[in-house]
Each structure stands twice: as structure tokens, then as C-alpha cells.
Amino acid sequence: MPDVQHMKATMRRYADLFNAGDHVAVADLYADDAVIEDPVGKRPVEGRAAIEKFYADSIAAGAKLVAHEVRGSYGNRSAMRFSADLPGLHIDGIEVMTFDDGGKVVRMEAFWGPDDFQAV
Structure with a gap:
């Protein structure tokens, strides 16, 4: 299990x-059989x-992320309060990532819904 740091x-x-626009490097953080629910x-x-x-x-849609708070756990999951800005839209939410023993992300869940975004 990866450590909290x-x-x-x-x-x-x-x-x-x-935010650097490197979708390949972002995908490299994930295991080959990972799942995203966002x-x-x-x-x-x-x-x-x-x-x-x-x-x-x-990234092509112009999205930018801000990691406001990142929290670890005694297990294999970590959570982050984030905001995402897209042209004309602002989203506030929570992302939870689950890690495998090698430190790769095997699951990412983004928690946000209709009352968590606003037109800008």
C-alpha cells in the first residue's frame, strides 16, 4: 500500500x-485497468x-483545476477538495482516488452535482 505522502x-x-495540458502524463498516474467516475x-x-x-x-475544452485541500487516509485512498473552471462554468467538488500497492490510481470518483456548479 502506498504511504499517505x-x-x-x-x-x-x-x-x-x-493544468500543464499533459493528458498523457495525467493518464500515466493511473493503472492500465483503472476506472474514472466523473x-x-x-x-x-x-x-x-x-x-x-x-x-x-x-483539457481541450479549456478546463483548469485547483486543488484546495488534499487529505490522506490510513488506507489506500486520498481525497481532494477541488474547483474546476471551464469557459462559462465553475464547479466545486471532491475527488477520491484509490491506489494500488504500486502507487498507481485504480479508481477516481468525482463528487459534484447540479448544485455544485455555476455559470460564470
Whole structure:
């Protein structure tokens, strides 16, 4: 199991790489069979190729992330309060990442819904 510092650093690196526009490096943080549910309740994105496309599309849409708070756990999960800005839209939410023993993300769940975004 990865230590809490690794999990927290990975979440911060995720936001930095996303904002740098490097969808390949963001996808490299994930295991090959990882799953993204963003937002929770929406159809999951599964596997490396789909994850890379998900981030490429998000970056191409002009999204930017801010990691406001990152928290670890005694287990293999870490959480981050984030905001995302897209042209004309601001989202506030929570992301939870689950890690495998090698320190790769195997699942990312983003918690945000209709009352967590606003037009700007």
C-alpha cells in the first residue's frame, strides 16, 4: 500500500499535470485497468486509452483545476477538495482516488452535482 505522502503528492501532481495540458502524463498516474467516475453516477470511463481520451477532451475544452485541500487516509485512498473552471462554468467538488500497492490510481470518483456548479 502506498504511504499517505505518495497519495497526497500524486493528487497534487495530477492537478499540476492537468493544468500543464499533459493528458498523457495525467493518464500515466493511473493503472492500465483503472476506472474514472466523473461525476459519480455518470457512466464510468474504463481503461488506459479511454482515460487518456477523457483527459485530452477535458483539457481541450479549456478546463483548469485547483486543488484546495488534499487529505490522506490510513488506507489506500486520498481525497481532494477541488474547483474546476471551464469557459462559462465553475464547479466545486471532491475527488477520491484509490491506489494500488504500486502507487498507481485504480479508481477516481468525482463528487459534484447540479448544485455544485455555476455559470460564470
